[in-house]
Amino acid sequence: METRPRSFYVLGAFFVLFLLFLYGPTFTIAILSFQGPQGGLTFPMRGASLHWFFDLFQQQAVGDIWGSFRRSFVLGLMVMVTTVIVSVMGGLAFRKRFAGNVVLFYLVITALVIPSILVSLGVGLIFSQAGLPIHWASSGFGSQLTWTLPFGLLIMFAVFNRFDKSYEEAARDQGASNWQALRHVVLPIIAPSLIGVALFGFTLSYDEFARTLLTAGSYNTLPLEIYGMTTNVTTPVIFALGTLTTAFSLVIIGVFLLTVWSMNKRRAKQGSDAGKGMV
């Protein structure tokens, strides 16, 4: 093996430091969440126990964690499904130029870069002036979509820019209708990327805070609940919650990655019939 230049080691060390910087604090609170019952928010550890995790399950101690978790989970699924469907349709629309597509494109970019609190404030104002009650499943849901749809659409742009159109043309040459070509050729090919869009949609929603702040109504989502806890909870129970939600996010990513991996594997097994023809 050829020797690597010195810059490789310098940059490699920099990269490791960067990872430590990214992961260090999260590891710290993961460790601190196992404090003993007398432990505080900082080191040193006063014993080790699962006390603060048990504390989470005692509802009156820290508010409605499980209710807010359930709402965040349901909202995440709603946003995920909507984001996948709407992004695919949007991605398909943008494959061909249509009148006004540039305006719509810049609207999407605006949705992406606009400060979240403005969406939150504006949607809250609209609902209150129209006399509609704000609720996480209506105003909160819509506010979150202004953040997840642009991400989903940008992924779809990337996907369709790398899409080999000859597969689709081949299907049409064989007599497939537009719908059949979409259903049996295009969608199966882009399916693994849709998992990525779904993952983005779910986790962006599950962690969304600023856009939900003024639009969730009287029932909190989990990030809002955590936000409330930071102002009045001074025990490691908040670290325990942080550790649990982080673990939950990791499980979700794991499931998604595993799905993509198994889809790719199945495709590799069945996709190509090269060499299996009549020889």
Add this chain to the structure above:
Amino acid sequence: MRAGETNRHLTGWLLASPLTLVLIFFLVLPIAMIVVVSFWQATEFSIIPAFSWENYDFLFGSPVTYRVFGNTIKYALIVWVFTLGIGFTVAYFLAFHVRTQTWQIALFLLCTIPFWTSNIIRMISWIPFLGRNGLANSALISAGITDEPLDWLLYSDFSVILAFVHLYTLFMVVPIFNTMMRIDKSLIEAAYDGGASGFQTLTNVIIPLCKPGIMIGTIFVVTLVMGDFVTVRFMSGSQSANVGRLIQNDIALLQYPSASATAVVLLVTVLMVIGILLRFVDIRKEL
């Protein structure tokens, strides 16, 4: 022929209609509403739909506004410098020094994992690190660098900027890494063959070719920092303010017209910054 044309536009709009409807109802109308409400008046109990310049008069007449906007821009600039420096270096390492694609993807994923957990959790996780009795202070004291705990580590501009860099560097890494991966390696070889040093290749070949990625990363980081209000609140211990905090304070006091006026000024500022940045990059071409 003509029919085919109409058909194409119609299909396009039909497919894009759910997207368009969401954006109209939850983006365009709310922004319009904010602009309208910014001209309304408010009492302690209610908002009155009557036109007035009052909110803007107050906003532009108050020295607090200028200080807070100054602070917002200061945060944005400093965070931009750090995220760009770190983001570029990390992307460079991944794109040009990691040789196999499998490793590139694996290391890249490793960088993105922390991004998938709650921002607020990531913020509060700095507290046991930076506090008076935190890890950083204990380490500094036991190493004999200071005698007393450093108070400026937490609840200061330092901790605000640190948290921003922690939260947003990834938004710089991703687009820069993306453009770097598309650089034709033969261009770099050509530079070396032409006698350029490593540094010359970097400044004359790689950085110019990465400009679109740098611009997109900049747009993300600058807009996220300018609109943020949670990080500043947590990490400064409510001792510093930026525009987002100003808006949030007004909202907490139910002063919606005044919050809206500040929001309009913030929006105009952000859109102007984006407008300038977009002159350097054709975003549609980069996707």
